Amino acid sequence: MRWIIMALLLGVFIFETAVSILNQKHSLRPIPRNVRDVYDKEGYKKWLAYSLEGHRYGLVQRGFNLMVFLALLMGPFASLARWVSLQTTSPIFQSLLFLGIYQTFVLVLGLPFGLYRTFSLEERHGFNRTTKKMFFRDTLVSYVVTLALGGLVLASIHALFLRYADNLWLFVLITWLGLAVLLVFVAAVLGKWFMRLFNRFTPLPEGDLRTRIEELGTTVGFNVKAILVMDASKRSTKSNAAFMGIGKTREVILFDTLLERMSDDEIVAVLAHELGHAVHKDTWRLLARQIVVMGLFAVGIGFVLQVPAFYTAFGFSDVHFGFATILFSILLEPISLLLGIPLNLLSRQAEYKADAFAAEQTDRKWLISALKTLSRENLANLNPHPLSVHLYYSHPPMGERIGALQG
Ligand SMILES: [Zn+2]
Structure with a gap:
């Protein structure tokens, strides 16, 4: 044995x-x-x-x-x-x-x-x-x-x-x-x-990106409760984004590293992918x-x-x-x-x-x-x-x- x-x-x-x-x-x-x-x-x-x-x-x-x-x-x-x-x-x-x-x-x-x-x-x-x-x-x-x-x-x-x-x-x-x-x-x-x-989470400031993310959520039937930026950059330069929660209300988590490197259009596309997971x-x-x-x-x-x-x-x-x-x-x-x-x-x-x-x-x-x-x-x-x-x-x-x- x-x-x-x-x-x-x-x-x-x-x-x-x-x-x-x-x-x-x-x-x-x-x-x-x-x-x-x-x-x-x-x-x-x-x-x-x-x-x-x-x-x-x-x-x-x-x-x-x-x-x-x-x-x-x-x-x-x-x-x-x-x-x-x-x-x-x-x-x-x-x-x-x-x-x-x-x-x-x-x-x-x-x-x-x-x-x-x-x-x-x-x-x-x-x-x-x-x-x-x-x-x-x-x-x-x-x-x-x-x-x-x-x-x-x-x-x-x-x-x-x-x-x-x-x-x-x-x-x-x-x-x-x-x-x-x-x-x-x-x-x-x-x-x-x-x-x-x-990690520390801070709300994404009002502005174009914020509005677009909220609109994207509404279009596909989700209520975006909060959009939070996570201070991932204090540990690593690697980046990511996620939709948290279950049900119709979601929280969006954005790594600050993602905000540093991507245009608004790209970030919205990444979040649309995450929303796809939620819809499916x-x-x-x-x-x-x-x-x-x-x-x-x-x-x-x-x-x-x-x-x-x-x-x-x-x-x-x-x-x-x-x-x-x-x-x-x-x-x-x-x-x-x-x-x-x-x-x-x-x-x-x-x-x-x-x-x-x-x-x-x-x-x-x-x-x-x-x-x-x-x-x-x-x-x-x-x-x-x-x-x-x-x-x-x-x-x-x-x-x-x-x-x-x-x-
Ligand atoms: Zn995925």
Whole structure:
């Protein structure tokens, strides 16, 4: 059993590395004709350098994480569980302490990588605007939120497991319902709250752009409650825009970086694309899909908790809830790679439809030039390998997207 799990981890690593190398090779091919003007000669050189470095960085980080994780599986996890069981007799506190220590270890281990990524890699390529102080604050806040929220969710699932240990399907069903409710709550309430933890939002001043966005909303039947500018530029130069909320009333979020770089026509086109998602009810569809995935997760957790051999193989005396969540995350990797294929396909189809909607509402030429600006500023890969697109791309590659708009 131990070797099967380890081989699984290694297999996923080798597969993802191979895809990453293929992708890197593929990006050296000639750029599709319709996006050839995204980068000038200098810009393209810049892009190649950034992409190659990101690829190498990813390989080193994933390789390092894999080695540490394999080493932990060889004994330290079981020793940690034994030590934790001496500290408290409550099984739920044991799981929380076990996973809390593991999470803290993961945080400390990841810190040098995060620092290098932000202050060396992104910095050298001109993306980074974060200060060290803000970096540590962000890291600390997300660590505390992860521990608090993750701890609450895990303690609840563990309590359910203790209560319904003899009725696995009831446990799976209640876990699923709980996770689904949590998902909806995060989408409707917590998501906004999280963004406010990290960013400041100010209303877009009165003026031409504001009027045009409000008019656009009204034309397609949405009430635009607020148009807010997010201070994304304090962290990164990358830009984005979004429509937040569900139902007929929406909030528009514009990254200040987007305002810096795009004309009003382009911004309105980008927002028309976002409105397309709302009109097509893509948020609901996505939520429905995520709820189905949560059901699979619940079954997965139930399954992992049923096989004592999983635990004895790694030096545990019996089923251990804390270690079960770690095993679950290992088994999840290949499963989510596979699940990603149909889910990303559906998502890419929704993107084409939202683009078509925006082209109808505004002028396709503004959306095309906005997409080109976004690609350039975000240093998008204009030539990803098809396998990489199938596995990871929730949005179509830019050449194909613009190709579809040009008809
Ligand atoms: Zn979209």
